[in-house]
Amino acid sequence: MVTWIVATLVFFMLRAVPGDPLVAMLFDVGDPAAAEELRQKYGLDRPLFIQYVKWCGLLLQGDMGRSIYGSRVPVSTIIIEALPRTISLALLAFAIAIGIAIPAGIIAALRKNSFLDHATTLLAFLGLSMPDFWLAIMLIIVFAANLHWLPAIGYVPISQGVWPWLKHLILPAIAAGTAFSAIIARMIRSSMLEVIKTDYIQVARAKGLRKNTITLVHALPNALIPVITVMGIAFALLMATTVVIENVFSIKGLGRVLIQGILNRDYPVVQGAILVVSMIFIFINLLVDILYTVIDPRIRFE
Amino acid sequence: MQLATDDASRVDSPEDVSLLRRSRWTDWWLTVMHDKKALAGLVILAVFVFMGLFAPLIAPYDPNDMEYEMLAPPSRSHLLGTDDLGRDLLSRIIHGTRISFFIGFTTVALALVSGVFLGLTAGYYGGWRDHLIMRYIDLQWAFPNFIIAVYMVAVFGTGIFNLTIAISLAYVDDFARLARGMVLTIKQEPYVMAARAMGASNTRIMGTYVLPNATAPLIVQATVSVSYAILAEAALSFLGLGVESTTPTWGLILAEGRSFISRAWWVGVFPGLAIMLTVLSINFLGDALRDFMDVRETQDLM
Numbered sequence: 001m002v003t004w005i006v007a008t009l010v011f012f013m014l015r016a017v018p019g020d021p022l023v024a025m026l027f028d029v030g031d032p033a034a035a036e037e038l039r040q041k042y043g044l045d046r047p048l049f050i051q052y053v054k055w056c057g058l059l060l061q062g063d064m065g066r067s068i069y070g071s072r073v074p075v076s077t078i079i080i081e082a083l084p085r086t087i088s089l090a091l092l093a094f095a096i097a098i099g100i101a102i103p104a105g106i107i108a109a110l111r112k113n114s115f116l117d118h119a120t121t122l123l124a125f126l127g128l129s130m131p132d133f134w135l136a137i138m139l140i141i142v143f144a145a146n147l148h149w150l151p152a153i154g155y156v157p158i159s160q161g162v163w164p165w166l167k168h169l170i171l172p173a174i175a176a177g178t179a180f181s182a183i184i185a186r187m188i189r190s191s192m193l194e195v196i197k198t199d200y201i202q203v204a205r206a207k208g209l210r211k212n213t214i215t216l217v218h219a220l221p222n223a224l225i226p227v228i229t230v231m232g233i234a235f236a237l238l239m240a241t242t243v244v245i246e247n248v249f250s251i252k253g254l255g256r257v258l259i260q261g262i263l264n265r266d267y268p269v270v271q272g273a274i275l276v277v278s279m280i281f282i283f284i285n286l287l288v289d290i291l292y293t294v295i296d297p298r299i300r301f302e
Numbered sequence: 303m304q305l306a307t308d309d310a311s312r313v314d315s316p317e318d319v320s321l322l323r324r325s326r327w328t329d330w331w332l333t334v335m336h337d338k339k340a341l342a343g344l345v346i347l348a349v350f351v352f353m354g355l356f357a358p359l360i361a362p363y364d365p366n367d368m369e370y371e372m373l374a375p376p377s378r379s380h381l382l383g384t385d386d387l388g389r390d391l392l393s394r395i396i397h398g399t400r401i402s403f404f405i406g407f408t409t410v411a412l413a414l415v416s417g418v419f420l421g422l423t424a425g426y427y428g429g430w431r432d433h434l435i436m437r438y439i440d441l442q443w444a445f446p447n448f449i450i451a452v453y454m455v456a457v458f459g460t461g462i463f464n465l466t467i468a469i470s471l472a473y474v475d476d477f478a479r480l481a482r483g484m485v486l487t488i489k490q491e492p493y494v495m496a497a498r499a500m501g502a503s504n505t506r507i508m509g510t511y512v513l514p515n516a517t518a519p520l521i522v523q524a525t526v527s528v529s530y531a532i533l534a535e536a537a538l539s540f541l542g543l544g545v546e547s548t549t550p551t552w553g554l555i556l557a558e559g560r561s562f563i564s565r566a567w568w569v570g571v572f573p574g575l576a577i578m579l580t581v582l583s584i585n586f587l588g589d590a591l592r593d594f595m596d597v598r599e600t601q602d603l604m
Contacts, residue, residue, distance in 0.1 A: 125339075125582060125585055125586065125589075126578070126582065128581075128585060129529065129578050129581035129582035129585050130574075130578050130581075131533055131536050131537065131540075131553075131556075131574055131577045131578065131581075132537070133536075133537060133540050133553075133556065133574075134556060134570075134573075134574025134575075134577060134578065135574075137556065137560060137563055137570045137574065138570070138571070138574070140563065141563050141564070141567050141570055141571075145563060145564035235446075236446035236447060236448070237446070237448075239446045239448075239449065240446050240447070240448030240449065240537075243448070243449070243452070244537050244540070244541065247541055248560075258452065259452070259541050259542075259543070262452070262455070262456040262543065263542060263543075270453075270456055274445075274449070274453055277445075277446075277449055278444055278445050278449070281444065281445065281446055281449075282444050
């Protein structure tokens with residue numbers, strides 16, 4: 001249902017655009033007759049409603065139309081090609097972000113007001129305030145342009161080896177994961193501080209349990225519950241940064257496809273990309289909701 | 303927002319609000335003075351606002367003047383160096399302040415006004431209005447904010463006006479959701495019921511009792527949104543979806559300098575630094591504001 005509404009919206013919003021893709025396409029040809037012919041060929045001369053029904057029908061069959069440029073590659077092919085890149089990048093960024101955020105958040109909470117705590121807080125602020133694409137450029141300047149440790153652009157599929165794949169993704173993933181990491185670290189810190197004050201932690205401490213056991217077994221899982229609530233928001237941020245970062249590192253993932261599509265006024269491609277991006281986002285939010293019930297048995301769906 | 307400031311004229315308010323307000327502003331001022339982060343934020347922000355307001359007077363050169371040495375490193379005559387077309391980087395960055403701040407504040411003002419209007423209507427009246435508005439908010443919730451902005455630019459086209467509309471539309475749902483939640487709580491308060499019992503009109507109840515009591519979280523949300531809007535504008539400009547290329551904006555300066563970063567680090571470093579400092583200062587202030595107004599942390603991350 002949501003999917004259908006989103007799809008409809010995506011379709012009509014883009015059709016409402018004053019600019020005509022063919023105008024852009026035939027800019028140098030400048031022949032109205034040729035434009036008319038092309039318009040007929042692509043079905044752009046039919047009434048909007050007919051176009052819409054046709055588009056929905058095809059969409060249900062997984063057909064998102066073809067790019068209006070060049071060899072008219074089907075949109076689904078472009079997206080299927082782009083997806084693994086975006087997913088690789090997003091997953092790696094997520095892993096790096098969580099890997100940094102959880103320990104940082106815990107340490108900051110356990111040593112409240114220590115130097116480490118202040119340093120983490122400041123770093124989190126910096127991470128949230130830094131434009132992702134600028135961080136990406138800084139990383140390129142340092143690690144690619146000057147130290148020559150890692151490549152500055154491009155993508156290699158994992159099938160050609162894990163290291164080449166990873167090598168191309170480390171810098172983009174760090175750039176994409178930083179803001180995400182900052183949000184999560186701050187959330188973990190504040191919710192750990194809440195949890196540490198509770199009775200059951202006092203009891204665990206009174207029982208003489210080891211500090212690490214208390215932190216990792218008793219405090220952390222409970223502290224993660226509120227963190228999960230901001231996950232959806234954090235993922236929105238991660239998707240946004242992924243779109244931008246792909247463009248900086250010339251990774252032909254969904255984000256690059258989307259932006260290129262907009263710059264070229266390639267409607268079918270833009271529609272397809274937006275559709276898939278929002279589907280992923282809806283799916284992730286659903287996952288977060290489910291995860292929520294798993295991690296906190298007190299919550300049940302009615 | 304306005305209602306909060308001219309409370310002084312309203313003698314029949316339940317408490318002497320004018321007195322309360324003034325002392326709160328003094329409190330706020332004292333808090334800022336004691337909080338190092340907030341103070342730093344205020345100072346940095348003031349510097350940038352000053353730079354933006356008096357850009358033509360402060361900038362040492364014309365930002366579009368191309369008559370200097372190309373890609374000259376920072377020196378005494380060009381403090382931050384020059385770009386690939388021989389334009390003075392410092393002057394361009396100073397002029398870029400204007401667009402960033404204009405877009406940052408205008409978009410949030412627009413989103414705030416329309417979001418609060420929607421949220422207030424939905425929460426206060428309930429019924430079909432609530433259903434309709436909530437469906438809209440849910441729909442927007444299905445897309446990450448930045449993706450909405452990107453899509454809106456695809457629909458409306460680029461340029462400063464369209465960009466403002468696109469970014470503010472992306473943030474409307476945040477404010478609407480927040481305002482609705484606040485209204486639903488405040489509606490139950492005894493003073494609202496008392497006002498209704500005394501025959502106050504709906505508009506009067508909303509304006510006098512509901513809205514002023516909902517300002518704190520809205521102000522915090524607005525502050526955070528300004529920082530996100532500035533980042534979003536920079537990212538859109540960077541991707542080529544921003545303001546016309548004749549206007550220097552921070553994102554655009556970075557995009558133009560991107561190809562030269564291996565030879566000229568300054569074109570990559572300084573514009574981003576300006577963005578980061580601005581956003582950081584706003585985040586510092588927002589954080590102090592949140593502590594001061596005692597707003598829960600979870601509702602404002604994006």
